[in-house]
Structure formats: structure tokens, C-alpha cells
Amino acid sequence: MPRHRLSPLFEPRSLLVVSEHPLPALAALQPGWQAKATQILLSEQDTLQLPESLAGVAPGERLDLALVCTQPERLPMVLGTLAAVRPRVVVLLHAGTLPENRQELAAYCMAWARLHNSMVLGPNSLGLQRPGSAFNFSRVERLARSGQAAVVTHSDSLMAAVLDWAEDVRLGFSTVMSMGDEAQLSIAQVLDFLATDSKTDSIALYMDHAPAARELASALRAASSVKPVVVLRTIDGQGRPTMHQTVFDALLRRAGVVRVRYFVQLFSAIKVLRYHQRPKGPSVAIFSNGRAGVRLAASVMAEASAIEHARLTMATRRDLQALPGIQVDSPGDAVIAETGLSPEAAAQAVQLLAQDKGVHGVLVLLAPSPLLDLAAVTQALAQVVPRAGKPVITCFMGEAQARELRRKLDEVGAPAFRTPESAAHAFSILAAHDYNQRLALQILPAESLGHQPEMRGVRAMLAHLREQGRRELGLDDCRHLLTFFHFPWRYFGAVADGLDMSIRIMRDDRLGPYLWFGGQGYAVQPGDSAIELPPLNHELARRLIQRSPLWHEVLATELSVDALEQLLDVLICLSDLACEVPALESFSLDLRLADGNHMGLGRIKASLLAPEDMQAAWDGPGYRHMAIHPYPRELVQPAKLRDGTRWVMRPIRPEDAQKLQGFVRSLSDESRYMRFIYLLRELTPSMLARYSRIDYDRELALVATVQVPNPAHRGFPEEQIVGLAHYFLQRDRRGAEFALVVHDEWQRHGLGSQLMRGMIEAAKRQGLDYLEGQVLDSNYAMRKLLVRLGFQDLPYEDDATLRRLWLALDKL
Structure with missing residues (x-):
């Protein structure tokens, strides 16, 4: 299997240390590792002179890791010299003084990393430790105890405090890391590595700012699907969270992450999340x-x-x-x-x-x-x-x-x-x-629903409003827009008096649209309402209502079951509106509840983004305006095989985990080996979560399902997975690496080619330029299938037993 892009940072094979003072890195290394490391100490006047060869680096190979600790003004000189050995990763440690313009230095480091295809941690980082491997690539002298908890922070002081506290309570770590100025290497990329790191079983993060919402949400969801993740984030202002922080908390909830508010709680979380016993109730x-x-x-x-x-x-x-x-x-x-x-x-x-x-x-x-x-x-x-x-x-x-x-x-x-x-x-x-x-685990229903939004009408309406230069929608405009989303008008009648409620779609500059539910007349601020990020299903909508103060004060005792279902339908409709109309700036809908059972409509109003922002919102594939990518239900498609057998192609869902396990177990040894390139009887729990709880922004898994009789339930049909096509976006997001496997009994029926075509169309819809995959040289059937679909069958540079199958999507 190829190395992870960040393996040279966490598990390097060669090391170069460039500093103005001795660092603890070489002293911590195990004896057998000393031959792979080179140290260069610079005086105040020295320029960096590299030796003809570096320890652990064969001629023509790249250096894995460069650890640099120099004054800020010398960094351009050092990085310029290091370009000759093309380090895969560079760690820029805090040298004791800060540059006059930190943003300018960070921008320089980012540009250097892009130019030389390198990853850069820092500048101004306290570094990282990997105690299990005796790697101390930090400014902290003492190496932490070895354990299985990872801590990643935006704060040098917090990293130092965690290490000191852990020594007192004898707590060990797999990784302790300070991000520094996070010029090029992001906390989301670190999460991606830790999610698959066998030495890490839980992850704790301290963030003093929220990185790019979609990238972070995607990484958090992927990591928390296989390991507990806890986030410490402080509150700005006078002890009351801002609306942005409240929306960020909602994002953490939906990613399956625990958020703590105080420094001491981070320690509690680190201790308790290592504990494998979980309460099955409150x-x-x-x-x-x-x-x-x-x-x-x-x-x-x-x-x-x-x-x-x-x-x-x-x-x-x-x-x-x-x-x-x-x-x-x-x-x-x-x-x-x-x-x-x-x-x-x-x-x-x-x-x-x-x-x-x-x-x-x-x-x-x-x-x-x-x-x-x-x-x-x-x-x-x-x-x-x-x-x-x-x-x-x-x-x-x-x-x-x-x-x-x-x-x-x-x-x-x-x-x-x-x-x-x-x-x-x-x-x-x-x-x-x-x-x-x-x-x-909550996502939209799997089946392609009959009440899909009428997007052609939505686009025509918004184009008309844009031509007129109108941003504010009147009552008739709002009603017209809601009709495209199948708003349940039948629920509402005349209500003279009752409890006033309000549902609003609002937008956070960094986290995108969110839904607000509370009492009419409440100020839109944290604590007076409940908020949730779209997309919603009925369970998420129910929990949104039940988190609101209005529920605890009135609705829990007065709202009838029928009225609750009606309210849920309204929330689902507005969730679809928030997902499918990125040009929407805000939407407000007032409701009135009488006798706990009858609802009436009040004021409805909406506004659109400015014209220049509206056009940008529509451009580009996917749901770029949202923090969470919705379930791609448009990919749910019924199909037929050549012999007339009916099957369904659809994106995988979390509840498919056991079906997927049964699929893998029922494959022949040869099919499993052809797919995973090593012998595998079944998926491990982490692999099962990895393949079934995917983030649709970064990957896609399409399953082929058929209905088969279930003997355990008197022969009633049940859904069975008979094929799987999966792709994962490359780091440049221009292309993706794919894999395909079809059950032995369903091969040579045309299922593989139809499933592969569905994946190709999905990749084109996502705006990707290419697909590539590794196939065993001996897998002639798969190679023949892919060539027939337009793939190039190329040699694999690092392994003669593999072939590289590559398809340019922009030429199809």
C-alpha cells in the first residue's frame, strides 16, 4: 500500500535537523535510528551548506523530514537551500522570536511548499512528538510517555501544559502536536492521518479559530467515524457564545464530535475517551x-x-x-x-x-x-x-x-x-x-423520493429576479418558491390566537446556511432558540425542536403528535430550500399553533445574495455553500441487467454496514485479494465504518443492490449488496482514486460495467478531471472491462505486479 502523504512527518525514514542551537530530536532517537539522521548547527553568520549526501537518503531519493529552527529572517535562505534535497515535509519550529510580519512569512512558506511539492508545519510551531517511535521533533525537552491518545493544538502553551500534566498523571500519547501559524499544513489534513493511524485510538483538538468549514467538517466526520474526537474551543466576548460559535458547535455535533468548553475538561475528555466501555443510555x-x-x-x-x-x-x-x-x-x-x-x-x-x-x-x-x-x-x-x-x-x-x-x-x-x-x-x-x-449517522432517506424539488422552476424564478435586480422576495414570491419544494400547504388554516413560533434560514459567513427554530419575537441569538445545519431528515428535525427552549417551556406538553409531524415536514422542506438554493441569504417563516393541534401561517419573507455573490454561489459542482454535503439522492437509480434482472444503484449509507460485511465475507478468496491486494476474510470494525460512513464531499461509494428471499423471515425479500464502486478524491481535488468489486455470482452479467459507468458520471458531475486506480497485473477481466470503458492501462512505476488504470474525464 502507498504511504500516506504525511507519513514522512509522523514516521520519517530520514531526518535532517537544521538549527542554531541543539534540539532534543537527536538525543531522543533510538540507537538504530541515528544512522538515518543528519544535524547541522548554524552560527549567527553561517549560511546553510548541505553535505554531499544525507544519512538515510539514497542517491536520487527525496529527504523525508527537515526539522528547522532558525530566526525568522533566515528562513528564506534555509528553505532555498533545502530545495536541493526536496524534503517531503518541513517542520518550522519557533526560534524564540516572532517575525515582524507573520502573515507575510506564512504566505512565503505556503508558496515554497507548493513550488517544491512539500508539506510545511508552521512556521512558529512548537513541533510534535511521537513517543511510541521515540520521535521528539519539538522544542520540549522531555519526551512524553507512549500511549494511544493524540493531541493537536493551535497553541504552543497548551501543548506544553498538556505534556507537563500528562507526566504527572502518567498519561501517554501517540502524538502531541502544535500547528503553529498553519500556513500550509492544516488541522484537517492532520486529522486525515490520525484517523488511519494504528497507534492512535482517540483524538483531542484545541482550535482557537475555525479552518475552512467543508474541509474541517469532512475530516472530522471521517475521523470520528472510527475514533472518538473531542474539541476544545473557547468562547469569545463576555462569557456568552456568539452565533458563529453556536453554529460551529452544531457542526461538531453533526460530525459526531464532543465539544468541551474549559481547559480542565480537555484532560477529562482525553482520559475518559480512551475508555472503551460506552454507556448505552443516560x-x-x-x-x-x-x-x-x-x-x-x-x-x-x-x-x-x-x-x-x-x-x-x-x-x-x-x-x-x-x-x-x-x-x-x-x-x-x-x-x-x-x-x-x-x-x-x-x-x-x-x-x-x-x-x-x-x-x-x-x-x-x-x-x-x-x-x-x-x-x-x-x-x-x-x-x-x-x-x-x-x-x-x-x-x-x-x-x-x-x-x-x-x-x-x-x-x-x-x-x-x-x-x-x-x-x-x-x-x-x-x-x-x-x-x-x-x-x-443521520442522513437523508436512501430512496429517490417522488417529491424532489423542481429545480428547473427554481432556477428560472431566480434568474427572473436577478434580471429585475430584486433581492427582497415578496409574499407571493416566497409562496411560489416554497411550492417548488412541495411545501405542505394542506396543514395550515385560519388561526386567530395561539403560540407564535418562527423558523428561519440564516447564513454564517464561514459555515454556510443553518436553520433557527424558536418563539416568534425572540432575538436571533444563542440560548433563545435551537439551531441545526442542513440537510435534515425527520430525526434531525425532531431533535432540533426538542433542543429549543420553546419545547421545554410549552411544546413538550401541548404539541399533539399530528402537529409535531406537520412541523417536521415544514422543517424538512426548508432544509431542502437551504440545500438547493445557494443564492438564498435568509428566509423567515412565522407559524401560530392553536390548542396544540392547529397551525396557521404568519409572515413569510426572504432575501437573496447580492448579484455578484449570487452568481458565485451557483458556480461550481456540489454543495460548496454548505458545511455538510447532503446525501446524493439524485444518484439513486433503478437499473436492469442484460438478462432483465432488476437492481438498484445508490450511494452507500451508514446502516449498510452489516450488508457490506456480508458482501465481503461472501466473496471468494480470489475476489477479495483482487480488490484489497492482500488476503482479507472480513472488514475490521474501523474499515467497516470507513467504507459505510463516508463523507460525500471527499469520496463516493456506490453499491449495487438486489432483492433476495430471506429464509430467516419466511422468504420475504431483503436487500443484498452485490457490487461496490468507490472513489476517494486526491489531495488536489482534481481527480480521484477508484476501486471496483462485484460478487462472484454476479460477474459477467454487465453489472460491473453499469456500476462503473455510474461512478464515472458521478465523478464528472462532481467536476473531477480524472479517475485512476491500481489493479493487479493478473486481474485480466478487470483490466479488459476498464479499457473497454476508455481507461488507459499503464505500468505502475513502483510495483511490477500492479497496473495503473487512468481515465481523462474531460475527454468523455
Whole structure:
């Protein structure tokens, strides 16, 4: 398999260090690696002179990594000299002083990287560490412990603080990295590498600004589909989030990412997201040797709507109260041990709570006491917690005695915290991760619906408005526009009085359109409403309504089931409007609800972008105005094989994961080897998520499905995947790398050629210039098929057993 473009940064094969002072990089290297590294120390007057050959670099090869730490004014000279060895990646470390014009230096580094086909981290970066490989490419002297959590930050000081804190709590990392000025290498590109990095099982990010929305959203969705991702982002202003930050939070939710607000919470998230046990619901049982800790944890649980106190079954209550010194108390059903607590009773109490079907996690809060042998209790818990089958998070209050005990629980995989609040918040992080992952799975229905927007009419209407120079739409214009999107007019009648509501489509300069739901008359600001990014389906629309203050204040008790369904249909219609009309600047629709059941329409108004912005919004393929690419339902197509067999071509969806696994398992060994170029019995969990939870902006997977009888359900038909065509955009976004596999029983029926043609048309629609793929030299059937479709069959430069199949889309 070819190396990832960032492998020379994280796992280099050769290293050149250019600095004005000794760096810790060479001292950290393992003995066998010393022969692959070259160091050059510059004096204040030196120009850079490269030796005739560099360690680890064969003649004609490129240097993998150059680590540079010089004063800003010397960087152009150093980079100019380094061009001779064509480094794949350059890390520009902070030299202690900042340039007078940081933007100008960053622009120079970006231009140099493009000219020399290189990647540049920095300038002004604190660098990175890869402890598992003993790589310390940073300004921090101490190499962190090896672990499986990755931390990537926009802040040098935060990176240094994380490393210092981790040493104290004995937490290890796969990667710790500071982005510096992020001139050329983006945090989204780093995410792409970490998502596939076998040494990383969770990712924590600190961002002090939001990069390009589509690129970031795509990278976050791809990474969070296979690994937990947490983001720390601060709030501007007077402690109240701006609307942009609220929209950004919505983007994180939809990407399946957890967002934390405080520095200390980032540490909690790093600890708890390494924990492989996940709560399967919101109910948390508390076990404590005092009521004060319970009250402190309860205050956090009251604020975190994602978790709640568990209600124990009568059998669990009875068994707990039979243990010496234990009683079940409020708030909730907290389990309190106010007298001496034996290690055996503590272990039994945790076991009983974990066995209760209504408990999704257990929070253990213990404080030092003359009546408690805390060390013995810790030993007992260390035996029980890893086998509990549910997440168990502990808090040992105190420091002198408790610190070492917390470490013992951390080492056995039971996250331990210093305060009840941080322990309770750790549970809210796990619950939020589960909630957001469910949101990330929600996309539009798979079938090509009969109520597709009438886009020809929409375009004609907007062209007419543009010719007239009109940006504001009147009532009749708005009604006309909504009709193209099949607005459910039948739901609405005359309503004289009732509850006023409003739905608005608004636009964030960086994140694109979003939907706002709240009470009519509310100011459009965070906290008074709920917002969500399009596209919406009914589940996302429902959650949008239920997150609003209006729901908690009125609608939860007064809104009828029928009226809720009507409101959901309206939201779906406006979501389609936001997706399909990039020229829309804003849209406002006021509603009135009477008796919880009848709805009426109020004011409707809309505005369009300025003419020059409107034209730009329509130009280009796809949904460039949106942060999240909608499900490409226009690609859902029924088809027939040569023998008349009906099948359906459609983009893959997250719920296809098990169908895809069954497809791969049922392939012959030869077909699996031809597709994956190595023996593979089935897809790993991460590969399964990778192929089924795709981001349609960066890739496309088309499946061929047929209806077959299901013996397990009395022969009723079920959908089965019999073919898969997939492409992934190259970094330049001009072309894509493709792969195709057809089930053995469905080969030589014309399915592969039809599926491949569908992928070619989708690539052309996306505006790509070419498709290319690697095919085994011995796969004659596939090579013949692709040549028949217009591909060039070329030799593969790095491997004689492979062929390179290439198609110029602009010539079709």
C-alpha cells in the first residue's frame, strides 16, 4: 500500500535537523535510528551548506523530514537551500522570536511548499512528538510517555501544559502536536492521518479559530467515524457564545464530535475517551461514602442534559441495603455508605449497580475517612471495575493519599478523577459522544423520493429576479418558491390566537446556511432558540425542536403528535430550500399553533445574495455553500441487467454496514485479494465504518443492490449488496482514486460495467478531471472491462505486479 502523504512527518525514514542551537530530536532517537539522521548547527553568520549526501537518503531519493529552527529572517535562505534535497515535509519550529510580519512569512512558506511539492508545519510551531517511535521533533525537552491518545493544538502553551500534566498523571500519547501559524499544513489534513493511524485510538483538538468549514467538517466526520474526537474551543466576548460559535458547535455535533468548553475538561475528555466501555443510555448510578460528593456531582448532572440519575429496581435496592453500612438515598437513588465500608462491600455494591438493567454507568465517589481503608477499597475496585461490563468512573477526593490510588485505577482502565464535578462531567462527555455519533449517522432517506424539488422552476424564478435586480422576495414570491419544494400547504388554516413560533434560514459567513427554530419575537441569538445545519431528515428535525427552549417551556406538553409531524415536514422542506438554493441569504417563516393541534401561517419573507455573490454561489459542482454535503439522492437509480434482472444503484449509507460485511465475507478468496491486494476474510470494525460512513464531499461509494428471499423471515425479500464502486478524491481535488468489486455470482452479467459507468458520471458531475486506480497485473477481466470503458492501462512505476488504470474525464 502507498504511504500516506504525511507519513514522512509522523514516521520519517530520514531526518535532517537544521538549527542554531541543539534540539532534543537527536538525543531522543533510538540507537538504530541515528544512522538515518543528519544535524547541522548554524552560527549567527553561517549560511546553510548541505553535505554531499544525507544519512538515510539514497542517491536520487527525496529527504523525508527537515526539522528547522532558525530566526525568522533566515528562513528564506534555509528553505532555498533545502530545495536541493526536496524534503517531503518541513517542520518550522519557533526560534524564540516572532517575525515582524507573520502573515507575510506564512504566505512565503505556503508558496515554497507548493513550488517544491512539500508539506510545511508552521512556521512558529512548537513541533510534535511521537513517543511510541521515540520521535521528539519539538522544542520540549522531555519526551512524553507512549500511549494511544493524540493531541493537536493551535497553541504552543497548551501543548506544553498538556505534556507537563500528562507526566504527572502518567498519561501517554501517540502524538502531541502544535500547528503553529498553519500556513500550509492544516488541522484537517492532520486529522486525515490520525484517523488511519494504528497507534492512535482517540483524538483531542484545541482550535482557537475555525479552518475552512467543508474541509474541517469532512475530516472530522471521517475521523470520528472510527475514533472518538473531542474539541476544545473557547468562547469569545463576555462569557456568552456568539452565533458563529453556536453554529460551529452544531457542526461538531453533526460530525459526531464532543465539544468541551474549559481547559480542565480537555484532560477529562482525553482520559475518559480512551475508555472503551460506552454507556448505552443516560442513567448513571452514584455510589459514595458521603452525601456532599453526591450533591456536587448532582449539580453537574442537572446542567448536563445528556445524563441523569438512575432509578434502581426494587431487587437492586434490596440487595444493596443488605450490605453492611449501606443505604439507598436521594438525590435519585444514590447509594451511600456512611459508616465503615469494607473492601468486599464496596466491590459488591459496584457489581450490583452494574448488573441493574436500568443503570448505564456507575459513578464511584470516595473521600478519605478514618472509617475507611481507602487503599484496600481501591484494590478491590481494581479487580471488579474492568469486568463490570459497563463504564465505571471513579473519584477519589483529596491529594496526598488519593493521588497514588487514582493512578492505580487509571492503570487498570478505570478513569479516576480528583473532584465529583470532573468525574460527573466525564460521564457527560461519554453520553455526548454517544448522542453526537447518532446524529452523525443521520442522513437523508436512501430512496429517490417522488417529491424532489423542481429545480428547473427554481432556477428560472431566480434568474427572473436577478434580471429585475430584486433581492427582497415578496409574499407571493416566497409562496411560489416554497411550492417548488412541495411545501405542505394542506396543514395550515385560519388561526386567530395561539403560540407564535418562527423558523428561519440564516447564513454564517464561514459555515454556510443553518436553520433557527424558536418563539416568534425572540432575538436571533444563542440560548433563545435551537439551531441545526442542513440537510435534515425527520430525526434531525425532531431533535432540533426538542433542543429549543420553546419545547421545554410549552411544546413538550401541548404539541399533539399530528402537529409535531406537520412541523417536521415544514422543517424538512426548508432544509431542502437551504440545500438547493445557494443564492438564498435568509428566509423567515412565522407559524401560530392553536390548542396544540392547529397551525396557521404568519409572515413569510426572504432575501437573496447580492448579484455578484449570487452568481458565485451557483458556480461550481456540489454543495460548496454548505458545511455538510447532503446525501446524493439524485444518484439513486433503478437499473436492469442484460438478462432483465432488476437492481438498484445508490450511494452507500451508514446502516449498510452489516450488508457490506456480508458482501465481503461472501466473496471468494480470489475476489477479495483482487480488490484489497492482500488476503482479507472480513472488514475490521474501523474499515467497516470507513467504507459505510463516508463523507460525500471527499469520496463516493456506490453499491449495487438486489432483492433476495430471506429464509430467516419466511422468504420475504431483503436487500443484498452485490457490487461496490468507490472513489476517494486526491489531495488536489482534481481527480480521484477508484476501486471496483462485484460478487462472484454476479460477474459477467454487465453489472460491473453499469456500476462503473455510474461512478464515472458521478465523478464528472462532481467536476473531477480524472479517475485512476491500481489493479493487479493478473486481474485480466478487470483490466479488459476498464479499457473497454476508455481507461488507459499503464505500468505502475513502483510495483511490477500492479497496473495503473487512468481515465481523462474531460475527454468523455
